[in-house]
Amino acid sequence: MTQPPNDSDAPGPASDGSGQEKPAPSHTAPQQSEQPPQTDPAGAQALPPVAQNGSTMAGPPAGAPPPPPTAQPAVTAIPPNAPPPNPGPPPPQYYQPMPPPTPQRSGRATAIVISVLVLLLVVGSTAAYITVDQTDMLATPTGDIEPGTADDGPPPRPDDDADRLEVIDFVEGTIEHDLGNRSEALLDNDREGWMRAVDSPADEQMELLFDNLQTMGVSRYDFDVSRPREGSSDDEYEIRVTVTQCFSTPVEDCWPIDGDYHTTWQDLGEDEGFELTGFEADDSEWTRPFPWEIEPLTALAGRNTLAVAPSHMEGELDNYLSMSEGAASVSDPWEVWEEPDQYLVFFADKNAFDEWFGGIDDNDGGVLGYATVLEGTIEGTQKNSASITVMGVDNHRDNGQLRSTVRHELAHAATRWAAPEVRAKPEAWWFIEGIAEYIDQGETDVRSYLRSYGMKDFVDDGLCDNGIVPSDSDDGEEISAKYGCAYLGVRYLLDNFDREQFEEVFAAVGREGKTVKIQVESILDVDYDDLMSDIGDYIREMI
Structure with a gap:
C-alpha cells in the first residue's frame, strides 16, 4: 500500500x-x-x-x-x-x-x-x-452441504455387526444431515435449531458464532464434511469441516470466505443420536482465528x-x-x-x-x-x-x-x-x-x-x-x-x-x-x- x-x-x-x-x-x-x-x-x-x-x-x-x-x-x-x-x-x-x-x-x-x-x-x-x-491451503472442495439439503433425513443406523466402512458411511451421512439443519437454522435466525444437540465445550463457541454471524448479517453458511475418523473415546468421531460463508450480501452476488474447523461428535445411541462436543477453528491456517470466532462483535452495513x-x-x-x-x-x-x-x-x-x-x-x-x-x-x-x-x-x-x-x-x-x-x-x-x-x-x-x-x-x-x-x-x-x-x-x-x-x-x-x-x-x-x-x-x- x-x-x-x-x-x-x-x-x-x-x-x-x-x-x-x-x-x-x-x-x-x-x-x-x-x-x-x-x-x-x-x-x-x-x-x-x-x-x-x-x-x-x-x-x-x-x-x-x-x-x-x-x-x-x-x-x-x-x-x-x-x-x-x-x-x-x-x-x-x-x-x-x-x-x-x-x-x-x-x-x-x-x-x-x-x-x-x-x-x-x-x-x-x-x-x-x-x-x-496459498496453493496448499484448503485444497478440499467445499460448500457441499447447503441449507435445506437435510430434508431427506439421516441415513439408517447400521446393524450391530456392520463392518467399519458401513459405520463410517453412516456417521458421515448423519453429520451432513445435522450440519444441513444447523445451516438452515442459522440463516433463519433460529438459535434453538442451531444449538440443538450441542454439549460442552462446543456450546460456548457455537453461541458466540451464532450471535456474531447474525450481527454481521450472514447470508450463506455451507458445510463440506471430510471422512470421519474414530476419536479418543468410544463412540466419538472427529471430522474436519470446511465452512463457506458470506455476509450482508445476497448469495448470488457474494465473494465467499472459507474456513476449516475441527469438530468432534459423540454417538449417544439410536434414541438420542449424535451430539456436537467440539467446534474449533483450524489454527494452522495463517488467517485464523477470524474475528467472529473469538469475541463479541458489533457491525453496521452501508451501501x-x-x-x-x-x-x-x-x-x-x-x-x-x-x-x-x-x-x-x-x-x-x-x-x-x-x-x-x-x-x-x-x-x-x-x-x-x-x-x-x-x-x-x-x-x-x-x-x-x-x-x-x-x-x-x-x-x-x-x-x-x-x-x-x-x-x-x-x-x-x-x-x-x-x-x-x-x-x-x-x-x-x-x-x-x-x-x-x-x-x-x-x-x-x-x-x-x-x-x-x-x-x-x-x-x-x-x-x-x-x-x-x-x-x-x-x-x-x-x-x-x-x-x-x-x-x-x-x-x-x-x-x-x-x-x-x-x-x-x-x-x-x-x-x-x-x-x-x-x-x-x-x-x-x-x-x-x-x-x-x-x-x-x-x-x-x-x-x-x-x-x-x-x-x-x-x-x-x-x-
Missing part, C-alpha cells in the same frame, strides 16, 4: 523463527488538520472531504514550508527477494497515512503477494510485503461496506462506517478487474489487532492496518476471493489518520480483489503501491503531498531512476521516498499513456504475476529502461 506524504508503508514484518512475522514499529507523525466531513449526496453516510480528483485531501497547504526534521531511529529494511516466511501471518498491506514518520522494517519479504503486507510507519511512508504460498468492531466499540461504529463508505467511493472507479460485493472493514483495538486473522506482532504500535485476500469456494472450486481490511485503531493518533489508512487499504483491496495469482514479481512493487497511493492522492499538488518533504535529496541522488523497489539497505526515509516515487511513477504513466493501457499492464504484473519489463514493453511499446529514466526525470522535476 502506499501512504500519503511522509507516511510510511513499512516493508514487511520479520520472521522470528516461530512462524510469526513481526511488523516494524512506527513513531508518532506530525498532527494533520482534519476537515469536517461532507454529506454524501446519496444520503446515507458522511464522507471525508475530497479533492477535485476524488481523493481525500490531507497535508499542509500548497507552498507551506516542510515540517522541521525529527530524529529518526535506525531501521532495518526487508530484502524484496527474500524467501517467504513459513507459514507466516496474512500477507496484508500495512499502511499509515500521514506525514513522515520513520518506518522500521524487519523480516523477510519477497515477491508481492495477492495479500500484501504493508507496514505504514509514522515518518516516511514505507511498505513491506510478505509472501505466503458498499460492512464495518465491524469489538462490541465495546459500538459507539464509534457510525464513524467507522462513514470512513469505510468514503474510502469505497474513492476506490469505486478502480473496480475494473473484479467487482467486490462489499468491502469487509474491521476496526480492531490493540488486543484484537494482535489476534484477528492470525495476529500482528506489534508491540510498538507501528502497524496501522493491512489488507489481505482470503480464499473462498466459487462454483465448486476454491480460489482467491474477497479482500478483508483490518485497521489497528489504537495505533492511530487521530480520526484523520485513521480515515487515510482506511482509504489506502481499500485501494489495495479494490485493485487486487480476487487476483488470480498469489505472487507478483518484486519489481512490480511500485505498480502496486503506486496505484494505491494514486487512488488516495489523485492529481494532488505535489507541494501538498506529505511524502514530498523527505524525497528531494534521495531523488536527486537517483534513488528512483533504476526501478522503485525497497531493498535491504534502505532506511525508513528511503522507503518512504520510494513510496513517493511509486506514486509519481504511476502518475506519470497515467498522464502519458491511456488509462486502458495502464490497466492492462497492472492486470498483468499486479494481478497475474507476470514480468514487469516484458509487459511494459509489449503493452506500452516503450523500452523499460528508457521509461524508468523518463520517470526519474519527471520525479525530479515534480519534487
Whole structure:
C-alpha cells in the first residue's frame, strides 16, 4: 500500500523463527488538520472531504514550508527477494497515512503477494510485503452441504455387526444431515435449531458464532464434511469441516470466505443420536482465528461496506462506517478487474489487532492496518476471493489518520480483489503501491503531498531512476521516498499513456504475476529502461 506524504508503508514484518512475522514499529507523525466531513449526496453516510480528483485531501497547504526534521531511529529494511516466511501471518498491506514518520522494517519479504503486507510507519511512508504460498491451503472442495439439503433425513443406523466402512458411511451421512439443519437454522435466525444437540465445550463457541454471524448479517453458511475418523473415546468421531460463508450480501452476488474447523461428535445411541462436543477453528491456517470466532462483535452495513468492531466499540461504529463508505467511493472507479460485493472493514483495538486473522506482532504500535485476500469456494472450486481490511485503531493518533489508512487499504483491496495469482514479481512493487497511493492522492499538488518533504535529496541522488523497489539497505526515509516515487511513477504513466493501457499492464504484473519489463514493453511499446529514466526525470522535476 502506499501512504500519503511522509507516511510510511513499512516493508514487511520479520520472521522470528516461530512462524510469526513481526511488523516494524512506527513513531508518532506530525498532527494533520482534519476537515469536517461532507454529506454524501446519496444520503446515507458522511464522507471525508475530497479533492477535485476524488481523493481525500490531507497535508499542509500548497507552498507551506516542510515540517522541521525529527530524529529518526535506525531501521532495518526487508530484502524484496527474500524467501517467504513459513507459514507466516496474512500477507496484508500495512499502511499509515500521514506525514513522515520513520518506518522500521524487519523480516523477510519477497515477491508481492495477492495479500500484501504493508507496514505504514509514522515518518516516511514505507511498505513491506510478505509472501505466503496459498496453493496448499484448503485444497478440499467445499460448500457441499447447503441449507435445506437435510430434508431427506439421516441415513439408517447400521446393524450391530456392520463392518467399519458401513459405520463410517453412516456417521458421515448423519453429520451432513445435522450440519444441513444447523445451516438452515442459522440463516433463519433460529438459535434453538442451531444449538440443538450441542454439549460442552462446543456450546460456548457455537453461541458466540451464532450471535456474531447474525450481527454481521450472514447470508450463506455451507458445510463440506471430510471422512470421519474414530476419536479418543468410544463412540466419538472427529471430522474436519470446511465452512463457506458470506455476509450482508445476497448469495448470488457474494465473494465467499472459507474456513476449516475441527469438530468432534459423540454417538449417544439410536434414541438420542449424535451430539456436537467440539467446534474449533483450524489454527494452522495463517488467517485464523477470524474475528467472529473469538469475541463479541458489533457491525453496521452501508451501501458498499460492512464495518465491524469489538462490541465495546459500538459507539464509534457510525464513524467507522462513514470512513469505510468514503474510502469505497474513492476506490469505486478502480473496480475494473473484479467487482467486490462489499468491502469487509474491521476496526480492531490493540488486543484484537494482535489476534484477528492470525495476529500482528506489534508491540510498538507501528502497524496501522493491512489488507489481505482470503480464499473462498466459487462454483465448486476454491480460489482467491474477497479482500478483508483490518485497521489497528489504537495505533492511530487521530480520526484523520485513521480515515487515510482506511482509504489506502481499500485501494489495495479494490485493485487486487480476487487476483488470480498469489505472487507478483518484486519489481512490480511500485505498480502496486503506486496505484494505491494514486487512488488516495489523485492529481494532488505535489507541494501538498506529505511524502514530498523527505524525497528531494534521495531523488536527486537517483534513488528512483533504476526501478522503485525497497531493498535491504534502505532506511525508513528511503522507503518512504520510494513510496513517493511509486506514486509519481504511476502518475506519470497515467498522464502519458491511456488509462486502458495502464490497466492492462497492472492486470498483468499486479494481478497475474507476470514480468514487469516484458509487459511494459509489449503493452506500452516503450523500452523499460528508457521509461524508468523518463520517470526519474519527471520525479525530479515534480519534487
